[in-house]
Amino acid sequence: MDDHSRHGYGLPYPQVANHIADDPTPKDQAIYVPSVSPGFARIAHNQKWTRALPAGIGPADLNFLDPQNKLFRISHAMTSAGQALKQKDDCIITARDSSKTLVIGDSGGYQIAHNRLVINGDRDRLQILRWLERVADVAMTLDVPTGPILSNRDYKFKNSQDCLAATLEHLEFFQKNRSTGEGRIRFLNVIQGNSTKECLAWYDAVKKYDFEGWAIAGPMRHNFSYLCTLILKMAEEGQLQKKSWIHILGTCELEAAVMFTALQRAINEHINPDLRISYDTSSPFRLISKFLIYTIPEFDEKRMTLQSALIPDGDHFIKSDYRWPWPSALGDRMKISDICCRPKYGRNHSRDTQSDYYIQHHNLASLCYAIALANRVFDSESFSVNRSIAISTGAGVRAIYDVIKSSSMVTLGQYAPTFKNLRHSSEADGSDCDRE
Numbered sequence: 001m002d003d004h005s006r007h008g009y010g011l012p013y014p015q016v017a018n019h020i021a022d023d024p025t026p027k028d029q030a031i032y033v034p035s036v037s038p039g040f041a042r043i044a045h046n047q048k049w050t051r052a053l054p055a056g057i058g059p060a061d062l063n064f065l066d067p068q069n070k071l072f073r074i075s076h077a078m079t080s081a082g083q084a085l086k087q088k089d090d091c092i093i094t095a096r097d098s099s100k101t102l103v104i105g106d107s108g109g110y111q112i113a114h115n116r117l118v119i120n121g122d123r124d125r126l127q128i129l130r131w132l133e134r135v136a137d138v139a140m141t142l143d144v145p146t147g148p149i150l151s152n153r154d155y156k157f158k159n160s161q162d163c164l165a166a167t168l169e170h171l172e173f174f175q176k177n178r179s180t181g182e183g184r185i186r187f188l189n190v191i192q193g194n195s196t197k198e199c200l201a202w203y204d205a206v207k208k209y210d211f212e213g214w215a216i217a218g219p220m221r222h223n224f225s226y227l228c229t230l231i232l233k234m235a236e237e238g239q240l241q242k243k244s245w246i247h248i249l250g251t252c253e254l255e256a257a258v259m260f261t262a263l264q265r266a267i268n269e270h271i272n273p274d275l276r277i278s279y280d281t282s283s284p285f286r287l288i289s290k291f292l293i294y295t296i297p298e299f300d301e302k303r304m305t306l307q308s309a310l311i312p313d314g315d316h317f318i319k320s321d322y323r324w325p326w327p328s329a330l331g332d333r334m335k336i337s338d339i340c341c342r343p344k345y346g347r348n349h350s351r352d353t354q355s356d357y358y359i360q361h362h363n364l365a366s367l368c369y370a371i372a373l374a375n376r377v378f379d380s381e382s383f384s385v386n387r388s389i390a391i392s393t394g395a396g397v398r399a400i401y402d403v404i405k406s407s408s409m410v411t412l413g414q415y416a417p418t419f420k421n422l423r424h425s426s427e428a429d430g431s432d433c434d435r436e
Contacts, residue, residue: 018244018245018274018275018276019276020075020076020100020101020102021100022067022100023075024073024074024075024368024372025074025075025076025372026375028261028264028265028268029261029264029375030257030260030261030263030264030276030277030278030279031076031276031277031278031279032076032252032257032278032279032280032367032368032371033076033077033078033104033247033278033279033280034074034077034078034280034281034282034284034285034364034367034368035077035078035079035080035106035280035281035282035285036077036078036079036092036093036282036285037083037282037285037286037360038079038083038084038087038091039357040285040357040360040361041079041084041091041092041093042087042089042090042091043062043357044062044063044064044091044092044357045063045090045091045092045095046089046090047059047060049354050352050353050354051341051352051354054330054333054334054335054338054358055333056333057071057330057333061330062330062357062361063092064092064361064364064365065077065092065093065096065097065101066092066097067097067100067101071329071330072328072329072330072361072364072365072368074364074368075100075101075102076101076102076103076104076278077092077093077101077103077104078103078104078105078106078280079093079103079104079105079106079135079136080105080106080107080108080111081105081106081107081108081128081131081132082106082107082108082109082111082112082116082117083111084135085108085127085128085131093135094135098137102137102138103135103136103137103138104136104137104138104139104140104247104278104280105131105132105135105136105138105139105140105185106139106140106249107128107132107139107140107141107142107143107190108128108142109140109142109143109144109145109190109217109249112144112145118156119142119166119170122173125142125170125173125174125177126173126177128142129142129173129174129177129178132185133178133179133184133185136185137185137186138185138186138187138188138212138213138245138247139185139186139187139188140187140188140190140215140247140249141170141171141174141187141188141189141190141209141211141215142167142170142171142173142174143163143167143170143190143192143217144157144162144163144164144166144167144170144192145163145192145217145218146160146163146192146193146194146198146202146218147192147194147217147218147219149163149194150194150219160192160193160194160198160202163192164192164202164205164206167190167192167206168205168206171189171206171209172209174187174209175209175210175211186211186212186213186244186245187211187212187213188211188212188213188214188215188245188246188247189206189207189209189211189213189214189215190206190214190215190216190217190249191203191206191214191215191216191217191218191230192217192218193218193220194218194219194220195220196220196223196225196226196229199218199220199226199230200229200230200233203230203233203234207237207239212243212244212245213243213244213245213246213247213275214234214239214243214245214246214247215246215247215248215249216230216246216247216248216249217249217250221248221249221250221251222248222251222253222256222423222424223419223424223425224259224263224396224399224400224419224422224424225412225415225416225419225420225425227263228263228399228400228403228404228412228419229409229412231263231267231271231404232403232404232407232408232409232412235271235407236407240267240271240272240275241271241272242272243272243275244274244275244276245275245276245277245278246275246276246277246278247277247278247279247280248260248277248278248279248280249279249280250280250281251279251280251281252279252280252281252283252367252371253305253423254297254304254305254306254370254371254374255303255304255374255390255393255396255422255423256279256424257279257371257374257375258304258374258375258378258390258393258397259393259396259397259400260277260279261277261375262396262397262400262401263277263400263404264276264277265401266400266401266403266404266405267404269405270404270405270407271404283363283367284360284363284364284366284367285360285363285364287308287363288311288356288359288360288363291310291311291313291349292308292309292310292311293308293309293310293311293326293359293362293363294306294307294308294326294362294363294366294367294370295307295308295309295325295326295366296326296327296366297369297370297373297374299374299377299389299390300389300390301387301388301389301390301391302390302391302392303390304374304378304389304390304393306366306367306370309326311339311349311351311359312324312325312336312339312340313340313349313350313351314340314350315340315343315344315350317336317337317339317340317350318337318340318341318342318343318350319337320335320336320337320340321335321337322335322336322337323335323336324336324338324339324362326362326366327366328361328362328365328366328369329361329365330358330361330362330365331362331365331366334358334362338355338358339351339355339358339359340355341354341355377389378390378393378394378397381394392418392421392422393422395418395421396418396419396421396422398418399415399418399419402415403415
């Protein structure tokens with residue numbers, strides 16, 4: 001068996017800080033963390049369903065943060081100040097069992113990037129800081145994203161220096177005003193930038209603020225040549241050895257998932273045995289806006305992808321006994337009539353709000369399954385002389401291990417063609433940072 005596939009097993013993780021007992025995600029894997037929509041979080045908590053649930057489903061079964069949930073359970077979730085800051089009602093985030101779950105809080109960077117959140121001085125900063133401390137276990141510091149500079153002419157900040165200057169003011173405030181003492185939240189210092197040069201300059205400017213970990217955002221967030229460059233630089237400067245967490249903002253691609261796992265394993269073996277890596281998207285909750293639903297993962301020699309399709313729709317499905325076509329913990333128990341439940345009557349679909357919550361739950365379970373399957377299949381192929389699945393990703397995993405083990409920029413340079421062959425190899429891929 002390839003030694004690299006076993007790296008990380010049996011490492012001494014802190015029982016409270018970085019590993020939850022009976023966590024569905026193995027402790028040697030990077031953790032996918034869904035950014036949960038406030039609407040779903042509320043309804044899954046208050047359980048005020050307006051019609052009968054699918055056969056065999058109880059009112060509390062859609063609360064995937066309940067450690068006793070036998071339908072589908074995860075242990076990590078994200079919530080954002082940009083969406084939930086003023087929410088007063090309890091939800092599955094605020095009412096969770098904090099000994100069996102971990103919540104990551106985003107400070108609102110996505111909303112700043114889309115001109116939906118404006119920070120006007122210390123009062124706004126303090127409101128976000130105290131909300132993060134109250135709700136989350138791990139959280140982003142307040143940052144100003146650089147990605148919109150590439151495409152949004154109306155963006156308030158015209159260049160990366162403007163974004164950095166505002167972020168430094170936020171960091172100064174967070175460092176001076178954060179709560180101290182036992183049980184305090186762990187903050188992640190966010191790194192932005194639209195090129196390797198910009199990102200490294202950003203890191204150099206913010207590293208003087210001593211928080212508990214790092215978050216990596218912006219268009220460079222899943223460029224693995226840049227990520228390895230950053231990790232080597234951090235390790236050389238002692239900026240990783242005592243940190244507990246790295247979070248990658250806004251990605252859930254299956255290839256990225258296995259490479260984040262490879263990066264965590266390499267860091268655990270060669271730099272810091274206690275560090276965890278996580279990554280997030282809100283895709284399971286937002287996909288419905290495009291009338292799409294996750295179906296099944298597909299693996300071949302080039303790619304690993306989770307396919308999507310149009311949501312089955314139409315009045316002819318109302319009261320139908322046809323089973324829901326796509327597998328998931330909830331989907332396996334549904335009929336199409338659980339989704340298509342009322343005539344269109346001039347509307348563009350036959351769903352109601354409860355249908356949408358079912359679809360969001362299905363999407364999340366499908367994505368979590370696909371990520372877990374990608375990691376399992378990818379590790380199992382370590383037994384094979386010749387990989388047959390995502391060959392370029394396999395080469396990327398090997399490169400990550402060798403680069404981190406060597407602690408050498410020279411080795412990183414030798415693997416430049418391998419990293420260039422990966423999906424997000426350009427300096428800035430043009431995608432926006434999905435932080436909603």
